[in-house]
Amino acid sequence: MRALLWVVGVVAGVLILLGLLLEAVRWLIIIGVIALVIVIVWGVVKGRQAMSHPSRRR
Known part of the structure; x- marks a missing residue:
């Protein structure tokens, strides 16, 4: 799961940088920002789920 995040x-960051470098392709920046926001929200949700459930490994 962490690898996917x-x-x-990384893909979102690359798209943002590529969009900034090319300037003419503004949709790359938009897609990158949306992907980055999704990753942040997803990470927070998964983190809260992990914190709320007791660890089963112990």
């Missing part, structure tokens, strides 16, 4: 986060 990292991959989406």
